Amino acid sequence: MSMQEIHDAIAADADGDTLAGLELPDTMRAAVVRKSEVGMFDGLDTRDKDPRESLHVDEVPIPPLGPNEVLIAPMASAINFNTVWTSIFEPVSTFGFLERFAREGDLGARHDLPYHIVGSDAAGVVLRTGPGVTRWRPGDRVTVHCNYVDMEGPEGHDDSMLDSSQRIWGFETNFGALAEVSMVKANQLMPMPTHLTWEEAGSLGLVMATSYRMLVGQNEARMKQGDIVLVWGATGGLGGFATQFVLNGGGIPVCVVSSPEKVALLHDLGVEHVIDRRAEGYAFWTDDGEPDFDEYRRFGSRIRELVGADPDIVFEHPGRATFGASVFVARKGGTIVTCASTTGYEHRYDNRYLWMNLKNILGSHFANYNEAWEANRLVARGMIHPILSATHPLHEVGEAAHQVHHNLHTGKVGILVGAAEEGLGVRDHDLRAAHRDDIDHWKTLA
Secondary structure (H helix, E strand, O other), X not given: OOHXXXXXXXXXXXXXXXHHHOOOXXXXXXXXXXXHHOOOOOXXXXXXXXXXXXXXXXXXXXXXXXXXXXXXXXXXXXXXXHHHHHHHOOOOOOHHHHHHHHOOOHHHHOOOOOEEEOOOOEXXXXXXXXXXXXXXXXXXXXXXXXXXXXXXXXXXXXXXXXXXXXXXXXXXXXXXXXXXXXXXXXXXXEEOOOOOOHHHHHOOHHHHHHHHHHHOOXXXXXXXXXXXXXXXXXOEHXXXXXXXXXXXXXXXXXXXXXXXXXXXXXXXXXXXXXXXXXXXXXXXXXXXXXXXXXXXXXXXXXXXXXXXXXXXXXXXXXXXXXXXXXXXXXXXXXXEEEOOOOOOOOOOOOOHHHHOOOOEEEEOOOOOHHHHHHHHHHHHOOOOOOOEEEEEEHHHHHHHHHHHHOOOOOEEEEEEOOOOOOOOOXXXXXXXXXXHHHHHHXXXXX
């Protein structure tokens, strides 16, 4: 049985018994980085490291299947910054993660291979279930969140993101989403929203659940109605979902973007307060590489001009370029919640404005199963919508990662894996029609 025949069966909406009866081939196509090429970019600046050179679509063996594991056929996936980091071997080679996993035992050793299958988002169909899996069966349509955890550690039962064995699937594990067959934990699966296409559903998981945890869940900023929330990069993947969660949850977003077109789009989507940082010329660093506090003050004054108060919460993900300003402008007692640091990990801020004003910095990293499930439930109810800027076929994965690496995109960049073309996968056409305007409007951010 070839993968094409399996994809044809999925396209024909074959039932679970039919899919379970299909023999899987021995090999499949997958987007990988190769261990033999870890040093290929040595001596180059980060921006000169090119994912188009390091990401390959190779023919590799079908993943193994163990207890509480599931094999899925991803129909679509998406590019995240962790895939970019993997492809340029920064800040470290991910093969180190796989080697450490191997030292934990036989199940971990399966991941330590001379290639790393990448990808941390997926929408697809269950093909096989391992021993102990009871909630899912072949034929189920699923989306996948990337919190890969066994839950053996006691600390994980309070919040699985604190479990000592917690990993990010496709980044700190092998057998990620950018492959014709992927291996996941059963507790990574969620029902695919029935009104979305494969590529829309496949673009949701990582950034949407990350934004949900940062703002809405009980573990981080815990946004409430009426909170003023400063959202950096409000038309990107993280920022676009953050903006939706603020609007949906009764908060007041103050969105920072970089063009008049993005300002207009956000206004059309119901965001009243938008700052075009480029047009207003904010420069938070001097030519000498020092923080510019006059610019911090001008930025804070602009926020107060718009909403009459300082932000209760700052949704911070750019990192080095903006973090000092984020700490400065948050209200007394306010919260800066941070992840990603896409402009640099080394944050610099004046601690006087933190400690003397009783502000809080909260570090956040992806989401636990319940948080991811709740975010997915909001999508399924038509309350949160995908933000998909472009979709590439699997063989263009290097180009797609290059676009994200150089911030040449907005929203999410999708990858078709098993789906033959864009626009497939919708089951509930009435629900889609009911939310078509919202879906199309949020896609205009891209």
